[in-house]
Every structure is written in C-alpha cells, then in structure tokens.
Amino acid sequence: MPILLPRRSLLAASLAVPAIRTAAAQTTLEWVAGSLGGGWYTMAAGLASLIREENPDLQVRVVPGGGLANPTRIQNGQSQMGWGIDAFTASAFKGEEPYTAAHSRLRSLGTGYSPTDHYLLGPKDGPTGMREILTTRGLKLGTPQRSSTDEMSAQRILRFLGTSPDQIRSGGGRYLNGSYNDIAAAFNDGQVDYIYICLARPAAILTEIAQGRRSAKLIAFPDDVRAHMKGTYAYAEASVPVAAYPSLLTAPIMVTAMDSVVLAAENVPEAAVYAMTKTFIKNKGQRLATIHASMEAYDPASSARYSGCPLHPGAARAYREAGVLPA
Structure with a gap:
C-alpha cells in the first residue's frame, strides 16, 4: 500500500530538490535541393547556414535533388524538407500529371523565395x-x-x-x-x-x-x-x-x-518550421539577397497566400505573428 504524505510535505520535498536543466535536443533536418553547383543548391546551403546562425539547436543538411522528384522524396520520408516548384507542387499534392498519386503529406513554408x-x-x-x-x-x-x-x-x-x-x-x-x-x-x-x-x-x-x-x-x-x-x-x-x-x-x-516553394513533411515539428519561417521573415530583403539575388523578391505577405498545398502549422504561426495571415 503506498504511503500518503501530506501536501505540505510533498511541496517541501520538491523545493528541496535542485532544478535540473536538460539540454535542448538538437533537431537535424535534410533539405533536398537541386543539382550540385546550381542555384537551388546554393540557396539551400545559404539558408541552412542562416538557420543555424539564429537557431543553434536546428541543423539543416542539404542534399542534391530536382524539382519533379523532391515532392515525392518528402512524401516518402526520404527527406524532411526541400525545394519545390509552385505549379508542380500543386500537381503533386493533388496527384495530377506528372504524378500518379496524391502527395498528402506535403506542407509548405510559402512561396516567392526565388522567381x-x-x-x-x-x-x-x-x-x-x-x-x-x-x-x-x-x-x-x-x-x-x-x-x-x-x-x-x-x-x-x-x-x-x-x-x-x-x-x-x-x-x-x-x-x-x-x-x-x-x-x-x-x-x-x-x-x-x-x-x-x-x-x-x-x-x-x-x-x-x-x-x-x-x-x-x-x-x-x-x-x-x-x-x-x-x-x-x-x-x-x-x-x-x-x-x-x-x-x-x-x-x-x-x-x-x-516560383520556388519551401516544402516540409507534415510531421516535421511545428517548433522547427516556426523557427525557420520566422528566420526567413526577419531576414527578408538584402540579407536573403546576399544568398542569391533572386531571393530579394521574397515577400511574406504574398508567400503566405500560396495555395498549392497547405501551409505547415509552424509556418502559419510565424506568418500570423508577422501580421500577414489572419488570426
């Protein structure tokens, strides 16, 4: 039979135990980009570096890929995130040509990153x-x-x-x-x-x-x-x-x-996607343009309106906080 202690005793015992701070677990994500040396690969590598600078517990590893194959790679769980093309992402999500099945696990961080x-x-x-x-x-x-x-x-x-x-x-x-x-x-x-x-x-x-x-x-x-x-x-x-x-x-x-879309699988932690999207919003303009000139076009207000596949909840939260998405 368990021994029941008075509430006061339990409180005193809890205060006597020193607080233990656990180190935050590091999250590592794989970003499937474009071919080595190409614009997408360069941009993904630059964004991965920027993400690490502002979120030390979030690591992004960039691997080569391609516009048509990337959505399927994310859908199948081979990569957690990556580049997509707006029109082809919409086709992938719905399972329309050139795709043969709906890619229901796709979520986005918006579009407009590289016209x-x-x-x-x-x-x-x-x-x-x-x-x-x-x-x-x-x-x-x-x-x-x-x-x-x-x-x-x-x-x-x-x-x-x-x-x-x-x-x-x-x-x-x-x-x-x-x-x-x-x-x-x-x-x-x-x-x-x-x-x-x-x-x-x-x-x-x-x-x-x-x-x-x-x-x-x-x-x-x-x-x-x-x-x-x-x-x-x-x-x-x-x-x-x-x-x-x-x-x-x-x-x-x-x-x-x-235009380019940043894609993430639906099971990527909301906190990670929120941190990444918040980093992109914060650094819009000249900072993103230093990664690639085309990225100067990124506009959170229009990015959040992409409808080819649903926004990831973490991205939606960041855009709401930025005032570009209705509460």
Missing part, C-alpha cells in the same frame, strides 16, 4: 516567333535532363503547339537532353539552335552564352502559350527587362514563369 523565368534562346539572326520555331521541321532543341521541370515544361508547350520530342526527331531534327553546361556548349558548337531552360534571374548560363562566340537572343512567349500554361498547369508569367540581359534583348519580353 524563375522560362527562356527560349536561339540564334540572333533566326526567327522571332515561338510557334514558328518549335514547329519547324529539322528543329534542333536542347533542354535539361528528362523529367526536370524545364524539360517537362518544354514538353507541355510542344504538346500545346501540336508537336513532341518524337515528332522533332522523326522530322529530321534533334531533341537533346543534358546538363545546363551540356546544352550551353551544344548551342555554342551548333549542335542545337535553340535551348529551353527555367532559371532564376540572373541566369549564369545566359550571361555566359551572351559572352560566347555565337550571337544569341531570347524569344518572347506568345499570349496563347502563356495563357495555356497558366490556365492548365497554374504557371505564372513575367516580364524580362532589357537590363537583365542587354546582349540578348532589344526590348522587354513576356515569358512563362514559376
């Missing part, structure tokens, strides 16, 4: 119309690796215009897949005449091509192509000013665009 333009680049003395270019027999087109967001976007436009990689090849043309460096070299060497890429501004590959031996220009995206990509797949659009690429443009052009 990404789509570019079609070709020879300076070539045609100026996207439809004419992409449907011409004998087209030689280079895109990044198959199933990248760049290549999937290019295929969606080709399908809208009534063609495909197979039709390009069967018509005597070439549809080349490779790294950014590979397709840039292929353009400079004349192995392809056009390349389709999706990169945050300023895109190093375009700057390098502009300084290369083959004169080039950027091609505008027609109204109907942009409308199709927005209405069917939830892409955005953007105006690229001449100042961004003065050697490749003589006037601003409209292009299809997309």
